[in-house]
C-alpha cells in the first residue's frame with residue numbers, strides 16, 4: 016500500500032471541508048429538530064458525503080436516518096435491456112412510503128450530483144414516459160415538499176460523471192477536485208464561519224423579498240437578447256427567498272446554495288417571447304438555446320438547438336407543464352454567476368441567473384399560507400407533475416416591475432438590482 | 435494508472451462467474467416472471483453483483499428493479515452519535531412500502547454479505563432494541579415472505595468485512611478472492627451448466643422430503659456431544675426443501691445455496707438439551723458454544739461462551755423467540771460442510787449442518803397450504819418477530835425419527851443419511 020503524506024494532507028483538508036458542508040446541510044439547510052427522522056437520497060457515488068451528513072444528523076439528535084442510494088448504472092441497464100412496458104412503471108410503493116414518512120414528520124434531504132448526460136443517447140419517448148410514471152408516483156411526496164409541509168433541503172456532491180461534464184477534457188481526479196471546490200465555494204462552506212455567513216446572506220435575501228412584497232407588482236417585464244416577456248404575477252402572491260419556515264414550524268434553507276428571490280406567476284398572464292440564457296439539463300438530456308412564445312400564459316411555440324424532442328415531451332407532460340409555476344430574480348454579480356461555470360445542474364445554474372419555471376407552483380408563495388387547492392387555482396397558481404427551472408437572466412437583462420395601474424419601475428438593469 | 439494484463443484476465447473470468455451467479459439468482463432462485471417487479475436489497479459493497487442481477491432481471495422481462503443499498507457505516511454512525519431514543523425507532527414507512535410492493539406482485543431478492551462482527555462492540559441492549567423495532571416494522575413484509583406469498587430468494591456477495599471474518603490474517607484482495615470462490619462453489623455457479631446442475635440438485639432434495647413426508651414422524655430425536663433433544667413436529671407438518679412454489683404460482687429456490695430439508699416443529703413439544711455445533715452470527719455479534727435446555731417447547735436455560743447477553747436478549751424478544759419455528763436436516767457430506775469453512779453467515783452455515791430455528795414458523799411447512807392463523811396455532815406453529823437458525827448437526831450427530839407409537843427409526847448416523 017502506498018501512502019503519500021501530501022495526498023493524506025490534501026485528503027484531510029478535503030474531509031474537513033466536506034464535514035462543514037454536511038454540518039451546513041443539517042444545521043442551516045434542514046435545521047433538523049432533535050428527535051426528527053431524516054430521509055436522504057443520494058447518488059451512490061456521493062456515499063462519502065451522505066455518511067458525513069448521517070453523522071451530523073445523529074449528532075443533531077436525529078431519531079433515524081434512512082438513505083436511498085440511486086445507481087445510474089441500474090438506470091442504464093433498464094434502458095438497455097428492459098421491455099417496452101417497463102417505461103410506464105414506477106416504484107409507487109417507495110414514493111408512497113416517503114410521503115408517509117413526511118406526513119409522520121420526517122425531514123427530507125437530497126444530495127444532487129446527477130450525470131447531466133446520462134440519458135442523452137436514449138429514446139426521448141421512453142425517457143418522457145419513465146419521467147411521467149415517476150412524477151405521477153412521486154406526486155404525493157412532492158406535494159408535501161412543494162407546500163413546505165416539512166423542512167427539506169438540497170445539497171450537492173461532486174460525482175465523476177458530473178465533473179466530466181463541467182470540466183470536459185480534464186483527468187477525473189482533477190475535474191473532481193475542481194467541482195468540489197466550486198460546490199464548496201458556491202455553498203459558502205469554504206468560509207471561516209459558514210454558519211454565520213449564511214445568517215448574513217439570509218438577512219440580505221429577506222430584506223430584498225420584503226421590499227418586493229411591499230410593491231405588490233402586477234407583473235414583471237423582462238427584456239434582453241431574444242427576450243421581451245411580461246410575466247403576470249398571481250393574485251396575492253408573496254416573494255420568498257433564503258430562509259423558509261415549513262408548516263412543521265422549522266425554519267431552514269431549502270437550497271444550498273441559494274441566491275434567488277422568487278414568487279408565483281399567474282398561470283394565464285404571461286405574454287411574449289423569451290430566450291434561455293443557459294442550457295437546460297433535463298433528466299439527462301441537454302437542451303440548448305431554448306426560445307419560447309407565451310400567449311395568455313401558455314407556451315404556443317418552442318424551439319431549441321439541441322434536445323427539442325425532450326423539450327417538447329417535457330411541456331407535453333400535462334396542461335400545466337406549458338405554463339409558469341415560478342419566476343425568480345437573481346443578480347448577475349453573485350458568486351455562482353461570477354464563477355463563470357456552467358454546472359449543468361439547476362441547483363447551481365438557477366442561482367446564477369434570473370429564471371422562470373414551467374409546471375407546479377409553490378403554494379407557499381402567497382400572502383395567505385392556508386389556501387385550499389381551489390383558492391390557489393383562483394389566484395392563478397399553476398398545477399403540474401413537473402417543475403423545471405430555466406435561466407433567462409444575464410448581464411444584458413433588464414427587469415421592470417409593473418404596478419396595478421400599468422406603471423413600470425426599473426428593478427434590474429444589466430442584470431443588477433437598481434434599488 | 436497501472437494495468438496488469440494478468441489482473442484484467444482474472445477480472446474478466448470473475449466477471450463471467452458473477453454473471454452466472456446473477457443469472458442463477460434470477461432464473462433459478464426467483465424464476466422471475468416476465469413483467470414482474472423486483473425489490474432487491476444489498477450491502478453497498480455488493481453493488482457490482484446487484485448491477486449484474488439488475489441486468490439479468492431486465493433481460494428476463496422485469497418491469498422495474500428497485501435496489502435498496504444498505505451502508506454499514508451509517509449504522510455505525512447511529513451507534514456512535516444517536517440519542518438513546520433512536521434505538522427504539524425503525525423505518526416503518528420503508529418496510530410498509532416493501533410489503534405493498536409484495537402485495538402488488540413484486541418479487542424479493544436479498545444479497546447477503548453482512549459484516550458478522552459489525553455490532554460486536556455495541557451495547558447489546560441497544561442492539562436488541564434496534565432489532566426489535568426493525569423486526570416489528572418489517573413484520574408485514576416478512577409475513578408475506580414467510581408465507582411464500584411471492585417468489586423470493588437470497589444470494590451472497592463477498593464483501594471486505596465478511597471476507598476478513600472468514601479469512602482472518604489474509605490481505606483483503608486475497609480474502610475477497612477466496613470468499614468469492616467459496617460462494618460460487620457453494621452456490622453451484624462454478625459448474626459447466628449451473629442451471630442443469632440445480633435441476634438435478636432440486637430433484638434429489640424433492641425425493642428426500644417426499645420420503646420424510648410419507649413417514650409422518652411425530653418427533654425427531656437428536657443425539658451428539660452435549661445434545662439429547664427430542665423435537666416434536668407440528669400436527670400436519672410437511673417437509674420442504676429445494677424448490678418452493680409461492681402462492682403467486684411461481685416455483686423457485688428461496689435460498690442459493692440450499693442443502694436442507696426442513697419442517698415446522700410443534701412449539702410446545704421440544705424437550706431436552708442441545709449444544710450448537712457452530713458459532714451463531716446474530717445481527718453483528720458472534721455467539722459461541724450455545725447450550726440450551728428446552729422444557730415443553732420452551733427454553734428454560736441458555737448459556738454461551740461469548741455473546742450470552744445478545745443471546746439472552748434475542749430469546750427475550752417475545753414469547754415465541756424462545757420456542758422453535760423450524761427443524762432442518764442436512765447431511766455432513768454436502769459441499770458446504772466439506773469446504774470446512776465457517777462462513778459466519780446463516781445462509782451458508784445452516785446448509786453445512788442440521789439445524790433448528792428459534793422464532794417464527796413457516797406456514798408453508800404444512801400439508802394444508804391454506805391455514806388461517808388460528809389453524810396454524812392449533813397445529814403448533816410458532817409465532818415470533820424473529821427467525822434465527824442455529825446449527826446442531828455435525829459428523830457426530832445421530833438422528834432418529836419417532837413415529838406416533840413412539841417407535842424410533844434411524845434417519846442419520848454420524849451426520850449422514852441412513853436410508
Ligand SMILES: [Zn+2]
Pocket residue numbers: 275277341343365370404
Ligand atoms: Zn428558482
Ligand SMILES: [Zn+2]
Pocket residue numbers: 341372402403404
Ligand atoms: Zn424552481
Ligand SMILES: [Zn+2]
Pocket residue numbers: 694696760762784789823
Ligand atoms: Zn433452515
Ligand SMILES: [Zn+2]
Pocket residue numbers: 760791821822823
Ligand atoms: Zn431458517
